[in-house]
Amino acid sequence: MSENSKPVDPSRREFVVKASAATSAAAIAPGVFLTAPASARPADQPVTGDKRWGILVDTNKCADNCNDCVTACETENGWGDSEPNSAPEQRTQWIRTVEIKNKSTGYAKTLPLMCQHCETAPCVDVCPTGASFRRDDGIVLVDKHICIGCRYCMMACPYKARSFIHEDLHDQKPWAPRGKGTVESCTMCVHRVDEGGTPACVEACSAENHNALIFGDLYDENSEISRELQKHDSVELRGDLGLNTGVRYRGI
Amino acid sequence: MKTALIYRETEGKSTGFWVLLGGLGAIMLLALGAVLHMEHSGHHVTGMSNQIVWGMPHVFAIFLIVAASGALNVASIGTVFGKPLYKPLGRLSGLLAIALLLGGLMVLVLDLGHPDRLIVAMTYYNFKSIFAWNIILYNGFLVITVVYLWFMMENKMNKHYPVAGFVAFIWRLILTTGTGSIFGWLVARQAYDAALMAPMFVIMSFAYGLAVFILVLMASYNWTNRPLGDAILYRLKNLLGVFIGAVLYFVFVYHTTNLYATEHHGIERFILLDGGIYTKLFWIGQIILGSLIPLFMLYHPTIGKSRPAIATAAALVIVGGFAQLYVILIGGQAYPLEIFPGYEVTSSFFDGGINSYSPSIWEITLGAGGIAFALLMVTIAVRVLRFLPETLADAAIDPHAAAKAD
Amino acid sequence: MGRILGLFILSLLWLPLPATADDMETLPFSNLSFPEPETHYSATQECVEPEEEMRKNHMNYILHQRDKTVHEGIRTRQHSLEECVNCHTAKDEQGEYIPVNAQDQFCSSCHTYASVSIDCFQCHATKPERSSTLHKVSGGAVHHSDQALTSNTLQIPAAEGKDK
Numbered sequence: 109m110s111e112n113s114k115p116v117d118p119s120r121r122e123f124v125v126k127a128s129a130a131t132s133a134a135a136i137a138p139g140v141f142l143t144a145p146a147s148a149r150p151a152d153q154p155v156t157g158d159k160r161w162g163i164l165v166d167t168n169k170c171a172d173n174c175n176d177c178v179t180a181c182e183t184e185n186g187w188g189d190s191e192p193n194s195a196p197e198q199r200t201q202w203i204r205t206v207e208i209k210n211k212s213t214g215y216a217k218t219l220p221l222m223c224q225h226c227e228t229a230p231c232v233d234v235c236p237t238g239a240s241f242r243r244d245d246g247i248v249l250v251d252k253h254i255c256i257g258c259r260y261c262m263m264a265c266p267y268k269a270r271s272f273i274h275e276d277l278h279d280q281k282p283w284a285p286r287g288k289g290t291v292e293s294c295t296m297c298v299h300r301v302d303e304g305g306t307p308a309c310v311e312a313c314s315a316e317n318h319n320a321l322i323f324g325d326l327y328d329e330n331s332e333i334s335r336e337l338q339k340h341d342s343v344e345l346r347g348d349l350g351l352n353t354g355v356r357y358r359g360i
Numbered sequence: 361m362k363t364a365l366i367y368r369e370t371e372g373k374s375t376g377f378w379v380l381l382g383g384l385g386a387i388m389l390l391a392l393g394a395v396l397h398m399e400h401s402g403h404h405v406t407g408m409s410n411q412i413v414w415g416m417p418h419v420f421a422i423f424l425i426v427a428a429s430g431a432l433n434v435a436s437i438g439t440v441f442g443k444p445l446y447k448p449l450g451r452l453s454g455l456l457a458i459a460l461l462l463g464g465l466m467v468l469v470l471d472l473g474h475p476d477r478l479i480v481a482m483t484y485y486n487f488k489s490i491f492a493w494n495i496i497l498y499n500g501f502l503v504i505t506v507v508y509l510w511f512m513m514e515n516k517m518n519k520h521y522p523v524a525g526f527v528a529f530i531w532r533l534i535l536t537t538g539t540g541s542i543f544g545w546l547v548a549r550q551a552y553d554a555a556l557m558a559p560m561f562v563i564m565s566f567a568y569g570l571a572v573f574i575l576v577l578m579a580s581y582n583w584t585n586r587p588l589g590d591a592i593l594y595r596l597k598n599l600l601g602v603f604i605g606a607v608l609y610f611v612f613v614y615h616t617t618n619l620y621a622t623e624h625h626g627i628e629r630f631i632l633l634d635g636g637i638y639t640k641l642f643w644i645g646q647i648i649l650g651s652l653i654p655l656f657m658l659y660h661p662t663i664g665k666s667r668p669a670i671a672t673a674a675a676l677v678i679v680g681g682f683a684q685l686y687v688i689l690i691g692g693q694a695y696p697l698e699i700f701p702g703y704e705v706t707s708s709f710f711d712g713g714i715n716s717y718s719p720s721i722w723e724i725t726l727g728a729g730g731i732a733f734a735l736l737m738v739t740i741a742v743r744v745l746r747f748l749p750e751t752l753a754d755a756a757i758d759p760h761a762a763a764k765a766d
Numbered sequence: 767m768g769r770i771l772g773l774f775i776l777s778l779l780w781l782p783l784p785a786t787a788d789d790m791e792t793l794p795f796s797n798l799s800f801p802e803p804e805t806h807y808s809a810t811q812e813c814v815e816p817e818e819e820m821r822k823n824h825m826n827y828i829l830h831q832r833d834k835t836v837h838e839g840i841r842t843r844q845h846s847l848e849e850c851v852n853c854h855t856a857k858d859e860q861g862e863y864i865p866v867n868a869q870d871q872f873c874s875s876c877h878t879y880a881s882v883s884i885d886c887f888q889c890h891a892t893k894p895e896r897s898s899t900l901h902k903v904s905g906g907a908v909h910h911s912d913q914a915l916t917s918n919t920l921q922i923p924a925a926e927g928k929d930k
Contacts (some may be wrong), residue, residue: 112901123747128560131690135691138395149839151840151841151842151843152840152842153840154834154838154839155838155839178708188672191404192406193401193402193404194402195409196405196710197409197410197411197412197710197715197716198403198404198408198409198410199410200410201410201708201709204708204709204711205707205708206699206700206705206706206708206709206711206712207705207706207707208373208700208703208704209703209704209705209707209713210702210703211702211703212702221699221707221709221711229510232544233486233489234488234490234491234545234546235486235489235491236481236485236486236489236491236492236495236584237480237481237484237485237486238484238485238486238489239484239653241837243837243838243839244838245839249836251836251837252889253832253833253836254477254480254484255473255474255477256472256473256474256475256477256480256481257472257473257474257477258473258481258491259413259414260489260491260542261474262410262413263413263414263546263548263549263693264546264547264548265548266547266548266697266699267697267699268410268411268697268699268711270410271401271410271472272403272410272413273473274402274403274404274409275401275402275404276401276402276888277888277889279891280889280891280894281891281892281895282848282890282891282894282895282896283848283852283896285887285889285890286889287734287885287888287890288402288473288542288866288888289402289403289472289473289888290473290474290889291473297652298839299841302839302841303841325758345699345700346699349547476885
């Protein structure tokens with residue numbers, strides 16, 4: 109399987125030169141590359157632990173009855189209407205809005221709940237094959253190639269973030285493969301993040317000017333998310349479990 | 361002087377034998393059909409969901425696996441603890457352990473979302489997962505018990521079987537500790553996350569395993585017209601009583617500990633008081649039918665000496681075992697996760713409420729198939745190899761009876 | 767009984783077995799034909815790797831790439847499964863894409879013959895959905911949908927030929 113002895117295709121070399129020129133030219137285009145080059149990683153470089161991706165949810169900015177983040181995730185990753193044969197309890201949900209009401213005071217609030225991308229994720233610990241894993245940059249994923257569908261990670265998740273696919277699927281998005289008999293959860297739109305983008309939920313929330321979701325590199329002191337976390341208090345859900353989640357909440 | 365014990369295969373020619381084989385085989389075929397259906401359509405045909413993740417198949421599988429470990433107890437008492445009365449039962453004990461374990465593993469594997477990836481499960485290991493350790497422990501248990509049986513059954517190797525028996529004994533304790541830890545190590549759920557789960561499962565294995573063993577023993581001697589003496593049977597039934605009492609003790613400690621902590625009042629209230637089916641299964645199924653009535657029956661001076669009563673008590677223990685596992689497994693998942701303590705929670709993903717579960721016929725059939733497989737394997741094995749002593753009459757095996765007779 | 771078995775085994779020797787992958791087209795029992803992709807990878811090469819290499823080892827490229835993509839976030843396009851689908855999916859008379867794993871389509875034409883079932887498309891999309899970045903290298907005509915990536919950044923130039 110050695111490829112080292114192949115001659116380099118001259119048209120390929122020419123392409124790389126042209127593409128680099130084109131890319132640098134495009135970098136001048138306003139708005140497109142302002143933040144991307146710093147976080148866009150070359151496609152053939154592995155992710156490293158230099159970054160840790162996280163999301164800050166400002167629940168004070170979450171409107172009741174708003175489902176923009178959920179809808180955006182459904183469209184992006186293709187799980188919205190993909191399981192017609194499954195009962196409602198069997199249908200996938202990568203992110204959901206949760207209405208909470210304080211039993212003593214009556215204070216009520218809505219907030220989105222998705223995979224918390226814990227540093228010491230219980231789902232990663234319990235997976236017998238290692239299919240549930242944490243990438244070096246903090247995103248917790250399921251390698252569906254080696255998932256055997258035992259659902260132990262679903263038993264272990266303190267946030268009920270994981271879903272099992274109960275039927276044959278069709279028309280999956282190429283950037284979000286998903287199939288029967290495996291477990292899945294929010295990927296923090298890893299396909300977008302790897303190309304310097306932001307998760308669909310965050311993008312949708314900002315597009316509608318709610319700005320309740322902030323995405324960024326938790327290890328970068330100067331990123332927007334880090335500055336916000338330093339300015340105002342935030343909590344992890346079920347913080348007593350000590351999981352050091354990548355998703356933090358303000359306002360609860 | 362006591363004559364040497366002869367082990368002999370069962371005759372295996374009667375109508376009853378073929379009816380038994382046919383019946384068990386039919387159940388297995390139905391189970392395989394159920395598996396094909398679940399595998400082909402996907403798990404949407406089952407009652408399991410994203411809220412109740414593990415269902416009936418797991419109740420059956422875990423019962424069989426836990427009972428398998430306990431079934432080997434009888435052999436261990438003979439080998440490791442050197443009780444002569446138990447030694448003739450060693451071979452059947454090993455056989456039953458293997459059969460029950462295989463039945464349980466069969467159900468577990470066939471319920472996977474990707475049973476075709478079993479080879480992946482056996483080659484990719486995450487050693488932080490107790491589930492992965494269990495896979496190694498289960499397979500190791502099979503190998504060790506086969507070796508133990510071989511040493512018991514092969515005259516040349518007889519001198520080695522004490523070592524094998526000891527290894528099997530320790531391995532079995534580790535295995536059942538691992539099975540209990542599957543639940544005990546889950547921090548996420550109110551009903552689990554308890555160190556007590558591991559030893560409780562060990563004690564449960566003693567009770568269930570012995571109950572199954574007693575029933576299989578009585579059936580196999582009754583249906584082959586071989587004598588089964590009171591001496592051994594009464595020892596076994598008394599031991600079963602001890603194990604039932606021990607399980608009750610662990611259940612008592614588990615619930616009283618939980619009841620002392622306010623944070624666990626929700627789950628305790630759910631299981632003990634207003635959980636509907638789970639409360640009924642706990643009190644009526646597990647405690648009354650599964651523990652108190654069998655205890656009474658087994659220790660009663662006259663009832664405890666009647667064979668139908670002993671068999672009924674053992675059967676009730678098994679029923680109680682299923683009830684207990686249903687409450688632990690399903691009840692533990694029915695109660696919602698406490699993500700926001702002190703808050704009422706609702707969502708489109710069924711947060712904050714009691715989750716409902718109704719097992720589908722496919723899951724129950726699969727579970728029954730596991731039991732049928734185990735019993736089928738035992739039925740065929742005792743016909744083909746010399747697992748069962750010709751006689752277990754008092755005069756033949758009880759050292760005290762022999763002394764009295766002289 | 768032994769003789770019958772021996773005769774049976776002997777008769778198997780009459781079956782022409784492929785010495786190399788190139789013999790596949792001349793085998794009996796096989797009506798191997800599949801829709802050829804409209805584009806070539808480059809002027810000198812039809813596929814991302816030479817044809818014989820792909821016939822023998824395509825599964826190794828796929829397996830290697832999937833681990834790199836999932837675990838390390840390496841999303842080079844040379845051996846990307848999505849790019850395979852982008853090239854090898856055919857269209858029907860109405861101009862709609864036929865799922866690449868359908869009967870008589872590209873994958874099945876060999877896999878049915880070889881009796882090797884694949885479960886890639888239980889999860890992976892069977893039709894192209896976004897622009898291929900391989901066409902920039904091949905110089906061939908565009909053969910896919912024009913729908914752009916949904917992220918706001920430009921498509922990164924593929925680091926062609928640098929896969930290890």
